[in-house]
Every structure is written in C-alpha cells, then in structure tokens.
Amino acid sequence: MLYKQILQNKRKTILLVLLFTVLVLVIGWAVGYLFGNDPYTGLIITVVILAFYVPITYMSASSQVLGMAGAKEIQKKDNPELFNIVEELSLAARIPMPKIYIIHDPSPNAFATGIKPEKGSVAFTTGLLDQLNREELAGVAAHEIGHIRNYDIRLMTVCIALVGVIAMLAHFGSRMLLFGGGRNRGNQKQNPILMIVALVLVIFAPIAAQFVHLAVSRNREYLADATAVELTRNPIGLINALKKISGDPRDVERADSATAAMYIDVPFKKKRRTKNSLWATHPSMESRIERLQAM
Numbered sequence: 001m002l003y004k005q006i007l008q009n010k011r012k013t014i015l016l017v018l019l020f021t022v023l024v025l026v027i028g029w030a031v032g033y034l035f036g037n038d039p040y041t042g043l044i045i046t047v048v049i050l051a052f053y054v055p056i057t058y059m060s061a062s063s064q065v066l067g068m069a070g071a072k073e074i075q076k077k078d079n080p081e082l083f084n085i086v087e088e089l090s091l092a093a094r095i096p097m098p099k100i101y102i103i104h105d106p107s108p109n110a111f112a113t114g115i116k117p118e119k120g121s122v123a124f125t126t127g128l129l130d131q132l133n134r135e136e137l138a139g140v141a142a143h144e145i146g147h148i149r150n151y152d153i154r155l156m157t158v159c160i161a162l163v164g165v166i167a168m169l170a171h172f173g174s175r176m177l178l179f180g181g182g183r184n185r186g187n188q189k190q191n192p193i194l195m196i197v198a199l200v201l202v203i204f205a206p207i208a209a210q211f212v213h214l215a216v217s218r219n220r221e222y223l224a225d226a227t228a229v230e231l232t233r234n235p236i237g238l239i240n241a242l243k244k245i246s247g248d249p250r251d252v253e254r255a256d257s258a259t260a261a262m263y264i265d266v267p268f269k270k271k272r273r274t275k276n277s278l279w280a281t282h283p284s285m286e287s288r289i290e291r292l293q294a295m
Helices: 004-037 041-068 081-094 126-131 135-147 150-177 190-233 236-248 287-292
Strands: 099-103 110-113 121-125
Touching: 004 041, 004 150, 041 110, 041 121, 041 150, 081 099, 081 135, 081 190, 099 126, 110 135, 110 150, 121 126, 121 135, 121 236, 126 135, 135 150, 135 190, 135 236, 150 190, 190 236, 190 287, 236 287
Parallel strands: 099 121
Antiparallel strands: 110 121
16 A cells, blocks of 8 residues: 555656646747747747756755755754654665754744755754654654655755746746737737637746646655655654644744745644645645555
C-alpha cells in the first residue's frame, strides 16, 4: 500500500509538471499572437524570461525562505535530541545530514528547504519542539527529510518560478493590449477566433497555473507523509503530531503567503480548510490522517 501510493503520487506530479510546461509555452504563443500574429516572438520572449528568472529563483530560494521565516541555525550542543533524530533519519533516507534551524515562534510547525539533498535544511518552530514528544518529533522530521530526499523543494521552487513567468507574460500581454498592441503585422490578418483564444489564455492562464502549483503542493504533502512512514516504520508518531499541530490555533508570525506551501501544515490557521480545496496549499488534515491510518 505504501509503495503503491508513493508511485501514484510520483506519476501525478510528473503529469502536473508537464501541464505546467504546456501552460508556459501556450501563453507564450498567445502573447506573440496578440502582439501581431507572430507566435515566435512570444515564444522567444518566454525563453528569455525563463533563462533569467528561473535560475535566479532557483539559486536564491533557500536563503530567502529561511531569512523570511527568521530561522537561526543551531549546533548539536544546542539540542542534542533533535540532532540525533535528524541524523538517524538522514541515515535511513541515505542523504547527507541537513542543517538544522530553529524559528522562535509558539505556533507548532516546520519546513524543509534545499534544491538538493547536499544543500538540505530543516527548520522547526520552538512551539513544535515544546509540544511534541520524541516519537511525534521524529514523524515530523521524517516528513521534512522526505521532502528533501524526494527533491520536492527543487520541484516546488521550479513551480513557483514558472508561476512567476506565466504571471509576467500575462501582465505583458494585457499591458500590450491596453496600449495599442495586437495590431496586424504587415498584411497578415489575425483570425478572430484565435484572437479570442489568445485573449482568454492571457486572462486565465495565471489562474490555471496557480491551480497546478497548488495541486503539485498538495500531492507532495501526501508523498512526504508516505515517505515519513517508510523511514520511521511508524505512522502513529506523525498522526499524533499532525493532530497537535492542527489543534493549535496560532498562526506562524513570520510566515508569508509565498512560502506557506513549504510548511508541514498551513501556517495561517484561519485559512485551513476542513475539506480539500483547489485553492489550498495543503490537503485537509482529515484526509492526510486517513491515509496515514490506512498504512
């Protein structure tokens, strides 16, 4: 059951990333067509933006997330038990020991970052360390190490970058129309049906991209939960941890909407949904616990 779910989640993620790629190319075509019946111009603009924006986001994402959260790196002497837990789970996952950070915040939560296992980091709030016992803390740590081992951080970073590219292209296309773009190029006449299609894409592609991004995020949470069970051989610890985390009504003070998907649970408790939603960064806690209990 466990390995079957992991395989299904990986397949879904591949399909979602392919859909993302198609969205980027399609909106590039739409902008080019609106520019003057020249889709190649739109595709060239898309490639140029991708060439600059994605690498910058890719390389700076980890430091930005840790800085925004106010995370401070600690050493083994600062929390030997936490270091031992992370070290044991890293060995089980066969990845290098990630750096450990602490966030001084009473709300229980955690996240992982790092575009590859060699650059992995895990961050825990003081509220999480205060409320969870060793078994529960191991479940949370295993979930975050699962994100690192599964290259989820790299995937989410690329998704965030692609959402940004689509938003920039859509903004460029709308501004171009507003200031007189979309004129015919030479004697070429633009097909009115294709014009409407291109316009609809410019308007709705950013929304579709956000849907795909959130779907990838939710799917990665299920996979990290399954990986945590694989590493600890004990779903009970993570189940109890998720119950405690979701039961705390406090928001993570320095959490940001751009980084909310990185946390093990929604850092804005008022925005948590009891049922799965297309606009949610995480699956509902009920559905996550149900899947864990089935394991």
